[in-house]
Structures are given as C-alpha cells and as structure tokens.
Amino acid sequence: MDEERSSMKLHITVNGADRRLEAPPNTLLVDLLRRQLGLTGTHVGCDTCQCGACTVHLDGRAVKACALLAVQADGHAVTTIEGVGSAQQLHPMQEAFRDCHALQCGFCTPGMIMAAIDLVEHGVPLSNRAVREGLEGNICRCTGYHNIVKAVLQGQKAMAAADDKQGAV
Amino acid sequence: MHSFDYHKPSTLAEAAALHQGAEDAAYLSGGQTLLPTMNQRLAAPSDLIDLAGIGELAGIATASGQVCIGACTRHAEVAASDAVRGALPTLASLAGQIGDPQVRNRGAIGGSLANSDPAADYPAAVLALNAVIHTDRREIAGDDYFLGLFETALEPGEIITRIDFAVPARAAYQKFPNPASRFAVAGVLVADYSGDVRVGVTGAGPCAFRALAFEAALAESLDPRALEGADIEGVIFNSDLHASAEYRAHLVRVMAQRAVAQLL
Structure with a gap:
C-alpha cells in the first residue's frame, strides 16, 4: 500500500x-x-x-x-x-431533458446536462449535427441519443428565452 | 491512483530543478492522457510537476509567416483563437477535432506533443506545417522530433515551451476518426508552400511521418489523382483491431486525396 x-x-x-x-x-x-x-x-x-x-x-x-x-x-x-438548478426550480436544460424524456436510467444525465449547458453557452447556435458532435464526450447506454439531442435543442431555446426575460427585467 | 508529491513551480528553472531532484517525476500539462493512465495504474510517477503556474507557457502569437503557440495552450483555445483562425485556419480546425469538448477544454498542445501518441492529431501538423519545437534547452525541428512509438527527441526533464508553425499558402487536414475515441485511425495534413508541398501523416505508423512519395507527386501536380500511383515506402503501417495495415495504407491515400481536394 x-x-x-x-x-x-x-x-x-x-x-x-x-x-x-x-x-x-x-x-x-x-x-x-x-x-x-x-x-x-x-x-x-x-x-x-x-x-x-x-x-x-x-x-x-x-x-x-x-x-x-x-x-x-x-x-x-x-x-x-x-x-445549476433545484428540485423546485430546474435549470431550463434540466426541464428540457425531463420534458423530452431524454433519459432512462439517468446515470449519464448530470454529465449530459453539464456538457449541454457549456455547449449552448459557448457555441454557435446548435444544429442537430452540432449537438451530436458536441456530446461526443458523453456516453449514454440507454436512450440511443435521439431524445437527448431533441432536449438539448429545446433547452437551447429555453435558455435563450430565459436570458431574454432576465434582460427585460 | 498511487500517491505522489505535487509541485506547482512558477518558473521553468524551478520546474526543471524539481524534475532533476525527484525519483521518477512527470510533468503535468492538461493531464488528459496522464491522469487517466495514472487512474488505471499504468503510470505511477513519484512526483507530479504541474506546469500550469508558468506564465510564459501560455498564449498565442502571430509573427511574420508564423503562428506561435505556447505549450500550455489548450486545444479549445487554439480552435477558437481568432489569430489562429485568421492566419492558419487548418490548425484551428485540427485542434477542434481532437478528442471531445471536455478533453479540448483541458488538454494542451505541449503535453500532446511530449506524449506523442501515434494517433494524436497535432503531430501531423508539426510535420506538414514545418514547425519548430522550442524547449527550455534548445529548438528542435519538427522533422527531427518524432522518433518512434511514444518516443521523441526530448531528453529526460526537457520541457516544451512553444511551437512555431510556418504559415503555408494553403493547407487542409482530413482525418478518419475512431468513432469511439476520436483518435485518428488515419489523419493527413497537406500544406502547399507555393509549390513546395508537405504531407504529414498521423495514426498510421508508430509515430507521425512525412509521406515523401506523396509530396513528390503533389509537387509535380497538385491534384488528388496525382496520388493514385504514389506509394509510401519505408513505413510499417499499424495493424490493430480498428484497422489492418493494408486498410490504413488505403485510408492514408484517401485522406490525402480528400485533403488535396479540399485545399484546391
């Protein structure tokens, strides 16, 4: 030892x-x-x-x-x-994952969400392909990724909307 | 992971002295190869010397006909750098294809080159873009740097400080990535220095190499078809579960042809 x-x-x-x-x-x-x-x-x-x-x-x-x-x-x-969020107030990306049923066992989900938030915050507006490339560092063994990609695209829109709302206040 | 002593020097001289004084030291740069290797207990250095506190290893500069990148510059910084994208977009694009976003946010060019993984991307750029590797002791021409499998011209304890790439008239990098790891099964960078063509190949042999037969053919005619009759000699192509040697040799030609087509 x-x-x-x-x-x-x-x-x-x-x-x-x-x-x-x-x-x-x-x-x-x-x-x-x-x-x-x-x-x-x-x-x-x-x-x-x-x-x-x-x-x-x-x-x-x-x-x-x-x-x-x-x-x-x-x-x-x-x-x-x-x-990034709480049970009472989910982050828009968490909300999108729930909404799109972007998880099954959920083990990979925290990592997926953290990767997705960075992608949206530091990338150009994302396409389906860009999301798939952007999540190359995250492996999910349940979903086949389809709903994850859908969730990230929906989360991107929700994050932009939340930013607009904050900007307006 | 085995235990070790951790040091974070603020100068190169201090780092080199720590290395010399330790039993079996390793320098820590981005750590995206070293730390997973230590997690698997395939490496167990007595001391880790973190280079992140040495200011002169950071930063990107462009000089006349050159792009100079500090050794601790992360892949994501090279990929996103306006200076690199303006002067040498092929290098920015190559950096953006390394590993995955999380790896690119940590991994650094100096560490990648010191490790010299046979399937890493940067070695193709070092050779094709006629780079000079600066260390705390000397300058090493890119052509003299890669010696074999995970073997470079670096001496024990020597630290890469900066890499200077020569800006070509045009260049393109084409890579056939392993779908899981994103390492290059074969990657080819073709650079045209106004008639003098350099071709750097990674992923295919024990270390990166220049495809001299391709360079000669492309100097005659910068056209993808010029590579149909050119055969790389003197290289033992890698053969593993991802690709046989024969398939890799085929991929190198196809990637080179695609790179030429892209730069035209």
Whole structure:
C-alpha cells in the first residue's frame, strides 16, 4: 500500500460558495466533490476520461472531473449539477431533458446536462449535427441519443428565452 | 491512483530543478492522457510537476509567416483563437477535432506533443506545417522530433515551451476518426508552400511521418489523382483491431486525396 501523502490545503468556489478544503494530492476532483462535499450528482462511470458522467464546469467550461486532480481546481470555480438548478426550480436544460424524456436510467444525465449547458453557452447556435458532435464526450447506454439531442435543442431555446426575460427585467 | 508529491513551480528553472531532484517525476500539462493512465495504474510517477503556474507557457502569437503557440495552450483555445483562425485556419480546425469538448477544454498542445501518441492529431501538423519545437534547452525541428512509438527527441526533464508553425499558402487536414475515441485511425495534413508541398501523416505508423512519395507527386501536380500511383515506402503501417495495415495504407491515400481536394 502507498503511504498517504500529507494533505494539501485547497480553496475552491463550489456552486458559488467559498470552500476551504484539504485533500491528498492524488485526490481526483470527482472524489472530492462526492466524498468530501456529498455532491453525489456528479457520477463516476469509467474513471478513465471516456464516458463523461463526471462532467462539471471549471470556470464555466465543461471538464471531466475524473481527469482532473482536486488540487488543479485550487483557486478556481467549480459548478456541479447541484449548482445549476433545484428540485423546485430546474435549470431550463434540466426541464428540457425531463420534458423530452431524454433519459432512462439517468446515470449519464448530470454529465449530459453539464456538457449541454457549456455547449449552448459557448457555441454557435446548435444544429442537430452540432449537438451530436458536441456530446461526443458523453456516453449514454440507454436512450440511443435521439431524445437527448431533441432536449438539448429545446433547452437551447429555453435558455435563450430565459436570458431574454432576465434582460427585460 | 498511487500517491505522489505535487509541485506547482512558477518558473521553468524551478520546474526543471524539481524534475532533476525527484525519483521518477512527470510533468503535468492538461493531464488528459496522464491522469487517466495514472487512474488505471499504468503510470505511477513519484512526483507530479504541474506546469500550469508558468506564465510564459501560455498564449498565442502571430509573427511574420508564423503562428506561435505556447505549450500550455489548450486545444479549445487554439480552435477558437481568432489569430489562429485568421492566419492558419487548418490548425484551428485540427485542434477542434481532437478528442471531445471536455478533453479540448483541458488538454494542451505541449503535453500532446511530449506524449506523442501515434494517433494524436497535432503531430501531423508539426510535420506538414514545418514547425519548430522550442524547449527550455534548445529548438528542435519538427522533422527531427518524432522518433518512434511514444518516443521523441526530448531528453529526460526537457520541457516544451512553444511551437512555431510556418504559415503555408494553403493547407487542409482530413482525418478518419475512431468513432469511439476520436483518435485518428488515419489523419493527413497537406500544406502547399507555393509549390513546395508537405504531407504529414498521423495514426498510421508508430509515430507521425512525412509521406515523401506523396509530396513528390503533389509537387509535380497538385491534384488528388496525382496520388493514385504514389506509394509510401519505408513505413510499417499499424495493424490493430480498428484497422489492418493494408486498410490504413488505403485510408492514408484517401485522406490525402480528400485533403488535396479540399485545399484546391
């Protein structure tokens, strides 16, 4: 067994809250989120950077939390699926996934939604093909993707409408 | 993942000293290959030296006839850069085809080239776009950089700092991606330097290589049909569950023909 290396002090903004944390250097960001912070909405599917179930936002961009050390997030802002909406008020992309029945078992869904939000926020207006290319880093083993693509396109419209509404207030 | 000591130096000299002083150190750039490899316990460095704190490794600049990219520049930044899209759109397009969006948001050019995966995209660009690889010790011509399977001209502890690409008159990259990993089963970048044609091939052999027979044929006639009779010699094509050597050789020709058709 490896001897445990001493913990490092980390300062990470998680879902908008300032967190002072400690973790050994070999802690993955996904394990810090799930085990220390109890944010179990971020899933571990493959642990080898392939399936995308662990997708979170680092400074607003989608990354795979299993291919990132917790210490690499030190001084940065992390957003997880828990940070984008609540059970009472879903994010427009979450609402679209529910509306389009874009999930069956739901395991890949948090990662899909985090990837989809980044796609909409940082991409050009999406076509069906662009959504499929944009979700190349996320694997779903149930749905066949059809309803996921439909949901992302609907979520894109809903996010734009929500932005317009906010802009008008 | 095995345990290790983590360091985040702020200068190249500090990074190199840490590397020299450690038992079995690895530099950490984007980490999109290294960390999954460590997760699988296929690598267990004693020390990780994170290069993210070294300012001079970041950034994109264009100079006369060159596009210069700092080693820690992420694939997504290259793909979205107005400077790269303006001066060398083929390179921006290539960067946008690496892996998937999450990988492109983390993975960096220096790490990709230091790793030299035989199916990575950037090596085709380094060869076809006559790149110079700058390190903390010297400059390495792209033509002298790739030596074999995961083997480069880098010495132990040497750090890539910047890659300078020579801007061609026109260029195009065509890739046949593995549908799951998006790595290149075969990828070909054809660049026309006003009559002098360079062809970089990735995914097909133990490391990226220039297709000299294709270059000669295209210098005669820059036309996809010119490649029909040209055969690449001296390369042992990869053969694996994704594609046989014969199929890869065929794909290289087809990708090269498509690239020529695209740049015309």
